[in-house]
Amino acid sequence: MKIVIPGGSGQVGTILARHFHATGHEVVVLSRKPAPTAWRTVPWDARTMGSWADELEGADAVINLVGRSVNCRYTPANRREIVESRVRSVQLVGDAIGKCNRPPRVWLQSSTATIYAHRFDAPNDETTGTIGGTEPNAPDTWTFSIDVATSWEKALDSVQTPHTRKVAMRSAITLSPDRGGVFDVLLGLVRRRLGGRAGDGRQFVSWVHEHDFIASVEFLIQNDTMRGPVNIAAPEPLPNAEFMRALREAWGVRFGLPAAKWMVELGAWALRTESELVLKSRRVVPGKLLEAGFAFRFPSWPEAARDLCTRWRQRVR
Numbered sequence: 136m137k138i139v140i141p142g143g144s145g146q147v148g149t150i151l152a153r154h155f156h157a158t159g160h161e162v163v164v165l166s167r168k169p170a171p172t173a174w175r176t177v178p179w180d181a182r183t184m185g186s187w188a189d190e191l192e193g194a195d196a197v198i199n200l201v202g203r204s205v206n207c208r209y210t211p212a213n214r215r216e217i218v219e220s221r222v223r224s225v226q227l228v229g230d231a232i233g234k235c236n237r238p239p240r241v242w243l244q245s246s247t248a249t250i251y252a253h254r255f256d257a258p259n260d261e262t263t264g265t266i267g268g269t270e271p272n273a274p275d276t277w278t279f280s281i282d283v284a285t286s287w288e289k290a291l292d293s294v295q296t297p298h299t300r301k302v303a304m305r306s307a308i309t310l311s312p313d314r315g316g317v318f319d320v321l322l323g324l325v326r327r328r329l330g331g332r333a334g335d336g337r338q339f340v341s342w343v344h345e346h347d348f349i350a351s352v353e354f355l356i357q358n359d360t361m362r363g364p365v366n367i368a369a370p371e372p373l374p375n376a377e378f379m380r381a382l383r384e385a386w387g388v389r390f391g392l393p394a395a396k397w398m399v400e401l402g403a404w405a406l407r408t409e410s411e412l413v414l415k416s417r418r419v420v421p422g423k424l425l426e427a428g429f430a431f432r433f434p435s436w437p438e439a440a441r442d443l444c445t446r447w448r449q450r451v452r
Contacts, residue, residue, distance in 0.1 A: 136356070137194045139239070141165040141228055142181065142201030146316045147245075147309050147348075151198060154349045163190045181224050188231040194239040196356045197299075199228050202245065205283070206408050209276045218283055222290040229294030238299045241356055244291045246303040248341050248368055248419040250284035253277065255337060258372065260422030261305075261364050276411050288364065300362050302355050307341035307368035307419055309348045310439070312447040322447060325379070325386050331393030336376025339418035341368045344433035344442070351421075354429050366421045371435045375413075378436060385440035 138155050140148050143164035152174050156162045162174035165187050169176040179187040181201050191197060201224035203216045225244060232238050250266055251259035259265060267281045288303050310318040324330040343351070351367045373381075383391050394402065396414065403410040421429070433439035 136196060137161040137163070138196045138198065138356075139163045139165065139190050139194045141179070141197070141199045141224060142245075143198070144168065144170065144176070145200065145204075146311070146313060147306075148198075148200050149313070150309065150311055150345050151349065151352060163194075165190070181220070181227065184227070184231065188234065191228075191231050191239055192235050193237040196241050196243060197228060197232070197239045198243045198245075198352065199224060200245045201228075202287075205280070206412070208404075208407050209279055209409055214279060218286055221283065221287045225287065225290040225294065229291075229296060232296050232299050233294075238296065241300045241302065242296060243302050243304055243352060243355055244287075246287055246291075246305045246364065247280075247284050248305050248307045248366060248417055249280045249415070250288070250305060251417065251419055253338075253416045254418055255339065255416055258418045258420040259366075260420050261366055262422060264366075264419070274411070276409050277415060280411055280415075300359065302362055303364045304352075304355070305364050305366045305368075305419070306348070307343050307366075307372075307417065309343055309345055310443060311345035312443050312450050314450070318443050318447070321379075321382060322386065322444070325383050325388055325391060328388065328390055328392060329394075330379050330383055330388070330391035332376035332379055332391075333394050333399050333413045334375070334396040336374055336379075336393070338375050338414055338416035339372045340375050340378040341372040341417040341419040342378075342436065342439075343367055343369050344439040347431050347433055350432070351424060351429065354424065354427070358427060361423065361427060365423045366419050367424070368419045368421050369431060369434055369436070369439070370420050370425060372418050372420065373436055381437040382440045382444075385437065385444045 144166040152162045156174040164176045165179045203220040252265040355361050399410045
């Protein structure tokens with residue numbers, strides 16, 4: 136296949152590009168800052184039409200991952216850039232697809248599991264899940280994250296691509312042993328004996344192992360019945376306290392210093408990020424994938440944590 140990945144130079148894009156290149160597919164990453172890679176990288180500005188659009192002609196799949204990182208303080212300027220970078224790239228990719236004589240068969244558009252309500256009582260799937268909704272008296276940053284997700288998907292819905300199937304990937308955090316990724320950060324806390332629960336530890340963590348993320352993307356490309364929003368998350372989300380306990384056990388550490396809510400808030404301010412990324416309960420399950428027969432290699436976190444710890448050790452040796 137030929138697979139074009141706008142915004143594919145980040146962690147998730149690199150995971151996908153590395154896999155598809157290694158398995159013999161043609162990979163083209165569209166990047167604002169092209170760097171030497173084993174696959175081909177084409178420059179674009181993610182704002183205007185250009186020669187990069189020729190790469191979409193006859194492609195099998197487009198996987199759009201463009202979006203300014205939410206790992207920042209939600210200042211007015213950052214909020215504007217977070218929303219505009221996502222909506223604008225969707226419109227731009229849609230326009231480019233519309234100009235193709237041989238448009239891509241499928242367009243996988245990045246979205247987020249954060250679109251669902253903060254809840255503990257039941258999991259959110261694509262059919263029965265609650266879109267939006269936050270904890271009473273929650274800061275407006277929580278509402279903003281939901282607004283970002285809904286604006287992202289509305290932009291995708293508004294683009295007409297009659298010959299290209301569209302899928303909104305509502306992804307949970309993708310965990311891999313790569314340097315600088317989310318797992319690397321979490322394991323760093325555990326290794327420094329700081330990996331205890333965050334807040335009261337009741338908030339659910341939705342996650343997906345990189346192997347299952349890659350396999351899910353392949354499944355979505357190949358299965359013509361999959362369209363619309365699809366949750367990409369392991370089927371067993373778990374509370375933050377249990378999540379961190381399993382990670383400590385996988386690493387062989389008994390104790391992790393817990394962080395009270397005020398400590399999380401202070402730490403987020405010091406690191407120039409938002410506590411919502413840690414404190415919001417994300418209880419998301421992959422209803423459509425399971426119904427379609429997708430089988431997870433790592434459905435439960437303890438097994439996934441052991442695999443990731445082993446591979447992290449191998450990477451740093």
